[in-house]
Each structure stands twice: as structure tokens, then as C-alpha cells.
Amino acid sequence: MADTVNNQINFVDMHVAYFCMEIGLAAEIPTYAGGLGVLSGDMLRSSADMELPMIGLTLLYKKGYFKQTLDGSGNQIEAEMVWNPADYLELLPTRVSVTVESRPVIIQVWLHRLMGVTGHINPVIFLDTDVPENSIWDRDITQILYGGDAKYRLAQEIVLGIGGVRVLQELGCGKIQKYHMNEGHSALLVLELFRYFAAQGHGNPSRAVHNHCVFTTHTPVASSMDQFEQSFAETMIGRQIPAQLRSEIFVDGVLNMTRLGLEFSAFLNGVAKKHSEISRQMFPGYRIESITNGIHSSFWAAEPFKKLFDHYLPGWAADPYSIRYVLSIPGQEIWEAHQEAKAALIAQVNKEYGQEMDLDTFTLGFARRATAYKRGDLLFSDPQRLKRIAKNCRGLQIIYAGKAHPQDFAGKELIKKIIENMHLVAPEIKVVYLADYDMKLASLLVAGVDLWLNTPVRPQEASGTSGMKAAINGVPHFSVLDGWWIEGHIENVTGWSIGPMPDKVSERAADIDVEDIEDMYSKLEYVILPHFYEQRDEWIKTMRHSIAVNGSFFNTHRMVQQYVLNAYFQ
Numbered sequence: 366m367a368d369t370v371n372n373q374i375n376f377v378d379m380h381v382a383y384f385c386m387e388i389g390l391a392a393e394i395p396t397y398a399g400g401l402g403v404l405s406g407d408m409l410r411s412s413a414d415m416e417l418p419m420i421g422l423t424l425l426y427k428k429g430y431f432k433q434t435l436d437g438s439g440n441q442i443e444a445e446m447v448w449n450p451a452d453y454l455e456l457l458p459t460r461v462s463v464t465v466e467s468r469p470v471i472i473q474v475w476l477h478r479l480m481g482v483t484g485h486i487n488p489v490i491f492l493d494t495d496v497p498e499n500s501i502w503d504r505d506i507t508q509i510l511y512g513g514d515a516k517y518r519l520a521q522e523i524v525l526g527i528g529g530v531r532v533l534q535e536l537g538c539g540k541i542q543k544y545h546m547n548e549g550h551s552a553l554l555v556l557e558l559f560r561y562f563a564a565q566g567h568g569n570p571s572r573a574v575h576n577h578c579v580f581t582t583h584t585p586v587a588s589s590m591d592q593f594e595q596s597f598a599e600t601m602i603g604r605q606i607p608a609q610l611r612s613e614i615f616v617d618g619v620l621n622m623t624r625l626g627l628e629f630s631a632f633l634n635g636v637a638k639k640h641s642e643i644s645r646q647m648f649p650g651y652r653i654e655s656i657t658n659g660i661h662s663s664f665w666a667a668e669p670f671k672k673l674f675d676h677y678l679p680g681w682a683a684d685p686y687s688i689r690y691v692l693s694i695p696g697q698e699i700w701e702a703h704q705e706a707k708a709a710l711i712a713q714v715n716k717e718y719g720q721e722m723d724l725d726t727f728t729l730g731f732a733r734r735a736t737a738y739k740r741g742d743l744l745f746s747d748p749q750r751l752k753r754i755a756k757n758c759r760g761l762q763i764i765y766a767g768k769a770h771p772q773d774f775a776g777k778e779l780i781k782k783i784i785e786n787m788h789l790v791a792p793e794i795k796v797v798y799l800a801d802y803d804m805k806l807a808s809l810l811v812a813g814v815d816l817w818l819n820t821p822v823r824p825q826e827a828s829g830t831s832g833m834k835a836a837i838n839g840v841p842h843f844s845v846l847d848g849w850w851i852e853g854h855i856e857n858v859t860g861w862s863i864g865p866m867p868d869k870v871s872e873r874a875a876d877i878d879v880e881d882i883e884d885m886y887s888k889l890e891y892v893i894l895p896h897f898y899e900q901r902d903e904w905i906k907t908m909r910h911s912i913a914v915n916g917s918f919f920n921t922h923r924m925v926q927q928y929v930l931n932a933y934f935q
């Protein structure tokens with residue numbers, strides 16, 4: 366496979382180009398907002414480990430997503446991130462230009478060398494319009510992730526999709542077999558590929574585009590998909606729209622980026638079995654397969670677990686399947702590794718938030734994007750009952766984190782509500798909301814709590830990945846049966862479900878909440894807390910099974926292999 370010569374990247378040998386609006390390579394490179402970006406980073410990490418010649422493309426957000434602080438009443442305060450791209454990336458001499466609203470916009474290119482476990486290096490490219498030749502507005506296009514209005518978003522998508530393909534050509538990536546659109550934001554790349562194949566004299570350029578594209582959808586919610594009104598899109602994209610394709614690009618006067626990706630790709634998938642099923646209902650007529658998400662095992666395993674795995678399962682990082690052998694590791698050592706990870710979290714929380722949490726109290730973790738469907742406040746539906754549970758069961762502490770998108774006002778209300786409830790359950794239950802959830806905080810949290818909670822409204826959690834990060838660290842999952850958890854849940858063995866089985870969900874929204882709340886409280890009180898405090902050996906078995914059953918499967922090594930077999934080398 367492609368290798369590096371004198372630290373030079375062999376662009377010409379790249380086989381797959383992986384496009385995503387956000388890529389999370391490290392907490393210090395704030396070019397991601399949440400699950401989608403972290404997944405892309407994990408996917409690229411695994412590809413580098415496996416020496417799959419894959420080049421990643423995204424935008425360089427000089428002001429990041431945003432930095433979150435919280436005031437005493439739980440109001441979210443947003444500030445720009447400050448970072449210096451030159452500390453992590455190298456500016457290449459390559460430049461291309463795209464057209465936005467009939468103006469040329471120049472794009473410069475930054476390179477990150479992503480090294481895998483064997484020393485193999487794959488390139489990740491960050492596109493940047495902040496060059497003096499561009500107007501002020503155009504220089505701003507790549508500054509903020511998910512900022513601005515529809516015009517700003519579409520300008521970004523022109524840079525990513527059309528600009529990205531031009532950058533690949535400039536870099537000499539002449540053997541790309543598959544262009545993988547990870548979510549709809551990059552779907553304009555099909556327009557540029559069409560022009561390219563047409564210019565090459567290809568008899569059926571549409572067919573050629575189709576053969577070269579892979580599309581992954583990440584949301585089951587129609588309103589979360591980027592859609593642009595036709596005349597606006599035509600003004601923005603202009604002559605970069607091939608005339609022959611207009612009727613395929615615009616349906617009912619709308620450019621829907623998900624539909625565009627689906628229409629022009631030979632392989633389509635959702636990110637969990639349930640999500641693919643929902644996607645097929647939303648987009649009848651497309652054959653949408655399923656490749657369930659994963660996480661990068663060695664990136665997300667906390668230090669104490671890495672040491673434990675290194676000792677008992679040498680080579681596990683390159684071969685996460687071997688993690689199933691955790692079943693042979695003595696329970697006491699798993700418990701000790703967990704206590705070490707928990708101590709690190711508790712120490713940080715106590716130091717930075719003036720808390721007095723302790724190591725022996727059962728600790729529940731909930732960290733996600735603060736948005737209505739995730740129901741972050743479900744746990745506080747009945748604060749008095751929660752207090753009683755804590756009192757009857759020897760104690761409970763809760764750690765929250767998560768940002769709300771600056772325009773998500775319902776999400777911001779959720780944070781306020783959680784913080785108001787903290788005071789209602791004090792002092793019996795200690796609760797803290799940690800500010801500025803990012804990959805670094807996520808690492809600490811997923812390994813440091815005793816149980817990882819998730820309460821989405823079905824079927825809106827396309828997959829979810831933080832529960833997989835918890836699993837590799839022996840932290841069982843307690844969640845509504847949606848997304849990946851439908852596939853990873855074995856009651857009492859890998860964690861616990863909340864609410865009914867997927868095929869028995871009530872029709873009425875109000876009933877759904879009531880069923881979920883009742884089940885959540887009663888399981889906490891009668892199953893989970895007694896399990897933790899009174900049957901520690903049984904609890905440790907659940908921890909061990911979380912690692913062996915789910916850690917060994919829900920990882921990006923397996924995921925990359927499925928993409929290779931089903932999508933990339935077809």
C-alpha cells in the first residue's frame with residue numbers, strides 16, 4: 366500500500382477521499398462540534414492504522430465552533446475559540462479557486478499528517494479562504510463551524526465540495542476510486558466530478574460520478590438536513606451547476622443535500638440498523654444499507670485500561686477484535702483500572718468546580734449536545750423521587766456536560782433547567798454541569814463515571830457514539846433503545862434499557878415520556894443501584910461484558926473494514 370517517502374505524502378496513491386464538514390483530530394484542533402466530527406476523526410485514525418490510503422478533507426475553522434462558559438443561572442455564554450493552525454498543520458503552496466455568487470474565491474490548503482500505529486501517515490486537508498486576495502466576507506467563509514445563515518452555509522459547502530475536488534486534482538490525487546461524502550454538507554462535489562468526467566470525454570459522466578461516490582447519512586430528522594431554495598442556490602453556485610443535471614439537482618424547487626448525495630452514489634448507508642430502516646422510509650426508492658458507527662478503541666481507552674489491555678492483550682490497539690479476550694482478565698483488575706479513571710475525573714471536578722464528590726458514591730454521567738430530542742432533563746422529571754432513590758440506595762452523584770448550538774434556544778433552556786434542578790436535589794444528590802464539553806473532557810467523563818446515561822426520543826438518535834467510548838472503558842450503558850444501543854444492548858450483561866422494546870413504543874408523545882421516566886427511575890432504584898452497591902462482583906461482570914461484547918465490536922477498525930468490503934473496493 367501507499368507509503369511515505371522522506372516524510373512526503375504520496376498523494377498520487379490515495380484511493381479514498383473522505384469529505385466531512387467537521388473532523389475532530391484532537392481537542393487542540395477545534396474543527397469539530399460533536400459526534401459527526403469525532404466519528405470522522407476516529408474513522409481517519411483507524412484508516413491510518415490500517416494503512417488504507419485515505420485522504421480526509423474538511424474546512425479550517427479559525428474560530429472553531431465556540432467556547433462555552435455557563436453563568437450561575439445556567440445561561441450559556443459563547444466565545445470564539447483561539448488557536449493557531451500553524452501549531453498543528455502545515456500550509457501547502459497549493460491553491461485553487463471556486464465561484465461563490467459569481468465571484469472567484471481563493472482557497473489555500475493546510476495539511477495534517479495523521480500517523481497510524483504502524484507509522485504509516487495519511488493526509489488530512491483543511492481548506493481555508495482567509496487569504497488577502499479575497500474580500501472580507503469571503504475570507505470569513507471558513508472561520509466558524511455551523512455559524513451564520515443559509516448563505517454562509519452554502520458558501521462553505523461550495524468550498525468543501527467543489528473546492529475539495531479541485532484541491533485533490535491540484536495535489537495530484539489522480540487515482541481516487543471513491544469520494545465518500547460523510548453527511549450531505551459535501552454533496553456539491555458531485556457537480557465538480559460530473560464536470561471533470563464530462564471534460565475527459567466520458568460517455569456517461571453521471572454514471573461515472575455514481576460509480577465513484579459513497580454517501581453516508583447521519584440524521585433521521587428531515588429538518589436537520591441542509592436544504593436550499595432553487596433560485597438562491599443557483600445564484601450562489603452559478604455556472605458550477607452542469608446544465609444537464611439541473612432536473613436531478615433540484616426537486617420541487619429545492620436543493621436537498623442528502624437527496625443529492627443519495628442520487629449520485631453507488632453505495633449508501635445509515636449509521637445503525639435502525640437508522641437505515643428510518644432512512645429508507647424517508648427516501649423510498651434508494652437502497653440504503655447499514656454500517657453501524659464505532660469509535661477508535663485506543664484513542665478512547667483511558668490510561669489505566671490501556672495499561673491493562675497492553676498487559677493482557679498485546680497488539681489490541683491494532684486488532685480491537687482481540688478485546689473480547691477481556692473476559693479472561695481478573696475482575697479486580699478491571700475494577701481497579703476503573704477506580705483510577707474515576708479518581709481522575711472526581712479530582713478534576715472537585716478542584717475546578719469546588720465540589721465534594723467522592724470516589725465511592727455511584728456516579729451517573731450524561732454528556733451530549735444540549736438539544737430537545739436528547740431530553741437531558743428527563744432524569745429530573747420528578748426531583749423528589751430521585752432524592753428518595755438516592756437516600757434509599759446509599760447515594761448518587763451526577764455529572765453533566767454538553768453545549769447547545771448558539772441558535773438552539775430550546776437546547777439552551779435545557780441547560781438552564783438542569784442547573785435549576787441541581788439546587789432542588791441538593792444536598793442529598795451532588796450534581797455538576799461541566800462547561801465546554803470537548804474531546805478532552807469526553808475522554809475523562811466516559812471513563813470516569815460508573816454508568817453512562819442516554820435518553821433520546823426514538824428514533825432520532827441515528828447512532829450515538831459516546832456510549833461506545835464508555836463501553837471500551839468498562840462503563841455500562843443505560844439508555845433508551847435507539848441508534849446503536851438496539852444492537853449493543855443485552856439486559857444486565859452490557860447495561861440496561863430505558864422504556865419499551867423498539868417495536869413496542871407508544872404512539873403518543875406524552876405516553877412515551879411517562880413510560881421512559883417510570884422505567885428509568887424504577888431500574889435505577891431496584892436494579893442498577895442495588896447491583897452496584899450490594900453485588901459488586903456482578904457489577905464488575907457487567908463492566909467486563911461491556912468491554913468484551915461491545916468494545917470489541919463498536920469500533921472504527923471494524924467500521925473501516927465494512928466500508929472497504931462493501932463500499933470502497935467495489
Ligand SMILES: *Cc1c(COP(=O)(O)O)cnc(C)c1O
Binds near residue numbers: 400733829832
Ligand atoms: C463522542 C462525542 C460526541 C458524540 O456523542 P453522542 O453519543 O453522539 O452524543 C459529542 N461530542 C464529543 C465531544 C464527543 O467526544
